Amino acid sequence: MDISWRLQEQVQDASAAQRPLRIRAGATKSFYGRPVDADAELDLREHTGIVDYQPAELYVTVRAGTRLQELQEILAEQGQMLAFEPPGHGEDATIGGVVACGFSGPARPYAGAVRDHLLGVRILDGRGQNLHFGGHVMKNVAGYDLSRLMVGAQGTLGVLLELSLKVLPVPLRHLTFVQERLTAAAIREMNQWVAQPVPLSASAYVGGQLYLRFSAPESALAGLRARVGGDLLAPDEATQFWGQLRDQRLSFFAAGLPVWRLAVPPSTSPFLEEFPQLMEWGGGLRWLRSDADAEQIRAQTAERNGHAILYRAPANLQPFPPLPDALRALHARVKQAMDPRHILNPGRLYTDL
Amino acid sequence: MRVEELIYTQAQQDFLRALAAALPSERVRLGRESLQPYECDGLSVLCELPLCVVLPQDREEVQTILRLCQRFQVAVVPRGAGTGLSGGARPVAGAVLLSLARMNRVLSIDPENRTARVQPGVRNLAISEAARPHGFYYAPDPSSQIACSIGGNVAENSGGVHCLKYGLTVHNVLALEVLTADGEILHLGGLAPDLPGYDLLALFIGSEGLLGIVVEVTVRLLPVPENTIVLLAAFASVCTAADAVSAIIAAGVIPAGLEMMDRLAIQAAEDFVHAGYPRDAAAILLCELDGGEAELGQRVEQVEGILRDQGADSIRIARDPDTRALLWKGRKAAFPAVGRMAPDYYCMDGTIPRCRLAEVLEQIEKWSAEYGLAVANVFHAGDGNLHPLILYDANLPGQIAAAESFGQRILALCVEVGGSITGEHGVGVEKLDSMCVQFSAAELETMHRIKAAFDPDGRLNPGKAVPTLHRCAELGAMHVHAGALPFPELERF
Numbered sequence: 001m002d003i004s005w006r007l008q009e010q011v012q013d014a015s016a017a018q019r020p021l022r023i024r025a026g027a028t029k030s031f032y033g034r035p036v037d038a039d040a041e042l043d044l045r046e047h048t049g050i051v052d053y054q055p056a057e058l059y060v061t062v063r064a065g066t067r068l069q070e071l072q073e074i075l076a077e078q079g080q081m082l083a084f085e086p087p088g089h090g091e092d093a094t095i096g097g098v099v100a101c102g103f104s105g106p107a108r109p110y111a112g113a114v115r116d117h118l119l120g121v122r123i124l125d126g127r128g129q130n131l132h133f134g135g136h137v138m139k140n141v142a143g144y145d146l147s148r149l150m151v152g153a154q155g156t157l158g159v160l161l162e163l164s165l166k167v168l169p170v171p172l173r174h175l176t177f178v179q180e181r182l183t184a185a186a187i188r189e190m191n192q193w194v195a196q197p198v199p200l201s202a203s204a205y206v207g208g209q210l211y212l213r214f215s216a217p218e219s220a221l222a223g224l225r226a227r228v229g230g231d232l233l234a235p236d237e238a239t240q241f242w243g244q245l246r247d248q249r250l251s252f253f254a255a256g257l258p259v260w261r262l263a264v265p266p267s268t269s270p271f272l273e274e275f276p277q278l279m280e281w282g283g284g285l286r287w288l289r290s291d292a293d294a295e296q297i298r299a300q301t302a303e304r305n306g307h308a309i310l311y312r313a314p315a316n317l318q319p320f321p322p323l324p325d326a327l328r329a330l331h332a333r334v335k336q337a338m339d340p341r342h343i344l345n346p347g348r349l350y351t352d353l
Numbered sequence: 354m355r356v357e358e359l360i361y362t363q364a365q366q367d368f369l370r371a372l373a374a375a376l377p378s379e380r381v382r383l384g385r386e387s388l389q390p391y392e393c394d395g396l397s398v399l400c401e402l403p404l405c406v407v408l409p410q411d412r413e414e415v416q417t418i419l420r421l422c423q424r425f426q427v428a429v430v431p432r433g434a435g436t437g438l439s440g441g442a443r444p445v446a447g448a449v450l451l452s453l454a455r456m457n458r459v460l461s462i463d464p465e466n467r468t469a470r471v472q473p474g475v476r477n478l479a480i481s482e483a484a485r486p487h488g489f490y491y492a493p494d495p496s497s498q499i500a501c502s503i504g505g506n507v508a509e510n511s512g513g514v515h516c517l518k519y520g521l522t523v524h525n526v527l528a529l530e531v532l533t534a535d536g537e538i539l540h541l542g543g544l545a546p547d548l549p550g551y552d553l554l555a556l557f558i559g560s561e562g563l564l565g566i567v568v569e570v571t572v573r574l575l576p577v578p579e580n581t582i583v584l585l586a587a588f589a590s591v592c593t594a595a596d597a598v599s600a601i602i603a604a605g606v607i608p609a610g611l612e613m614m615d616r617l618a619i620q621a622a623e624d625f626v627h628a629g630y631p632r633d634a635a636a637i638l639l640c641e642l643d644g645g646e647a648e649l650g651q652r653v654e655q656v657e658g659i660l661r662d663q664g665a666d667s668i669r670i671a672r673d674p675d676t677r678a679l680l681w682k683g684r685k686a687a688f689p690a691v692g693r694m695a696p697d698y699y700c701m702d703g704t705i706p707r708c709r710l711a712e713v714l715e716q717i718e719k720w721s722a723e724y725g726l727a728v729a730n731v732f733h734a735g736d737g738n739l740h741p742l743i744l745y746d747a748n749l750p751g752q753i754a755a756a757e758s759f760g761q762r763i764l765a766l767c768v769e770v771g772g773s774i775t776g777e778h779g780v781g782v783e784k785l786d787s788m789c790v791q792f793s794a795a796e797l798e799t800m801h802r803i804k805a806a807f808d809p810d811g812r813l814n815p816g817k818a819v820p821t822l823h824r825c826a827e828l829g830a831m832h833v834h835a836g837a838l839p840f841p842e843l844e845r846f
């Protein structure tokens with residue numbers, strides 16, 4: 001159902017009254033980010049449905065409140081998928097929430113991130129204007145790329161109404177190999193495999209085991225069995241493993257302590273090894289369970305040209321690392337340009353945005 | 354020969370003196386003869402002399418220049434290799450032309466993280482050449498890759514023949530070091546994935562030099578594919594060729610490149626480089642597939658089957674590097690080849706949904722007859738990026754205007770069928786009017802606000818990329834959204 005008129009009125013009213021709005025759909029990712037400083041809610045759960053889907057053109061345009069699972073089922077019927085393998089945070093998770101949070105799954109380093117698959121958006125800005133940027137063609141350089149700017153902005157620059165996303169054919173076959181490795185060797189090997197022209201589509205290091213997934217037609221995978229080595233996971237087992245990793249349902253994520261999401265250049269040597277870790281994205285993403293001092297974790301990550309996000313923690317008041325001064329000022333000016341009265345999810349990303 | 358002296362205002366003289374004092378003398382070019390080589394970019398019908406040309410050699414020199422420009426409130430037009438086709442690097446009268454061409458060093462290759470750190474003036478192809486010993490290459494390959502610079506690619510978000518599978522510049526640049534209009538350094542992006550905060554890197558790429566000056570680029574490198582095969586298929590009509598493109602994609606194949614040329618483009622290319630294209634075909638498709646040997650064998654068979662089913666008259670398969678290079682040479686030389694057929698040509702750059710190709714080409718053909726101007730079409734068919742080349746003669750009265758009018762109608766048609774006025778060449782000065790067709794007043798206003806967030810004085814590449822609302826209102830060719838009168842806030846004359 002298209003409720004964009006109703007949403008637009010609500011934003012316009014909120015803008016006139018300078019009354020901040022907490023934007024929500026499935027509310028499956030409310031643990032992520034700072035608490036929003038707003039009493040009123042803008043609910044996108046009814047703003048659902050496929051606006052346009054052209055399998056042969058490789059795109060889908062969908063309303064932001066559409067549930068991710070529903071969208072994925074519709075694409076699967078045509079043998080297609082969202083290649084960035086979005087994590088599902090439960091049945092109620094919506095495609096709008098995935099894009100707003102900028103969450104990509106295990107395929108991210110090999111197939112691209114959410115933003116790489118976003119072709120266009122329709123949004124409401126903080127003035128309540130209905131704006132359209134980008135489109136549904138693969139190439140479009142008319143004007144500034146305001147659509148990709150929305151990815152990861154967590155609704156602070158605009159309310160996502162519609163998203164045009166690139167879709168791709170589902171690979172015919174997957175092979176997942178498991179090998180026992182020490183951490184440093186696992187990092188090295190993940191980076192060696194991606195430097196080869198092989199169809200690597202996911203990599204992870206969990207509990208001393210290195211997991212490598214290759215996805216391609218059968219003919220392309222045949223030679224890999226001998227070349228990679230290690231144990232070959234049964235297809236069901238492999239699907240289950242990558243699904244649980246993608247949706248953060250592996251036991252690692254359930255063990256209670258604050259969960260950190262460290263992003264570093266992929267070949268970075270192991271660090272903070274005194275804490276339990278789970279590695280993805282060829283070493284570029286390292287999940288960490290630790291209640292150590294936040295400053296210490298952030299400093300050690302920053303030393304390695306990375307950043308540490310406090311992903312899941314009780315009373316998470318500073319999930320994101322502080323921005324350098326010049327960038328912070330620029331963020332504030334961009335926010336001012338899009339939402340001058342600070343009514344869209346104020347404080348969710350940073351206190352002043 | 355004595356050249357006419359240029360006249361400077363007092364303020365301009367003060368600025369030029371300060372510039373000369375701050376930089377080694379060979380960095381600054383003055384005088385009509387020195388400025389003329391910079392009077393236009395690849396869009397050569399629009400010329401203008403800048404106040405001066407500066408050629409800094411490092412970031413510090415760029416910073417010095419930008420700070421002086423801020424102090425004297427002088428505008429700055431950045432320029433890479435000057436190969437852009439939309440006038441993005443056209444000088445602005447009274448503004449400094451900032452050439453990044455001398456900042457042309459590959460700073461480092463990081464084989465472990467598969468990245469290259471380069472200065473903005475490095476040529477696109479030079480990155481792949483530097484990466485090759487490590488078994489890597491840089492994927493985006495615009496046709497001008499032997500000349501165009503990576504800084505210019507960032508400004509335009511350049512594509513190329515392989516972007517269907519490997520993406521545009523925005524998908525292959527990991528980090529930028531940029532200077533703002535007042536000379537402040539910003540680091541956007543990084544080697545670590547998914548930075549917190551806004552994706553200003555994505556916003557910056559394709560911003561046509563309006564948001565900042567790129568002084569360093571870190572690109573992602575890819576392993577060179579094991580094998581590559583190019584198929585050349587000839588068709589008796591453009592429509593069947595277009596259907597074949599859709600059939601290949603619908604079968605779940607994502608080729609590395611998928612290009613189409615029509616009869617006039619085929620003949621021009623064949624006369625120019627003798628690639629062995631079938632001269633009697635109404636359209637040809639070039640389809641590049643890459644991958645491991647076993648996979649490739651199967652893919653080639655599959656695509657060959659599709660092409661035959663779709664009515665291809667002949668299919669050639671190039672497996673060795675020389676034949677592949679020859680087949681691509683015709684395509685990559687299509688623009689200059691067409692350039693030999695008429696005194697001038699006007700290169701358009703619209704994108705359309707692939708399924709509308711046949712009707713768009715039909716309409717272009719009708720207009721071609723109406724205007725009396727021939728059109729050759731080359732088409733990045735895989736991703737819907739159309740390059741109609743309108744042939745004309747600037748020396749015949751009225752032909753420039755006719756070509757421009759024809760071109761604008763093509764772009765308006767691209768928007769009408771659900772596409773865009775530019776796929777990879779950018780708006781520059783050339784497509785300002787067409788921007789009024791694609792965007793509403795509120796959308797354009799938002800872009801101006803974003804610009805002001807980066808460059809409050811509006812001194813970087815002024816007058817480019819985003820038209821003023823007045824320009825759109827006066828043009829009258831405006832975007833009507835949801836039945837509302839566009840630009841209601843402006844008076845009508």
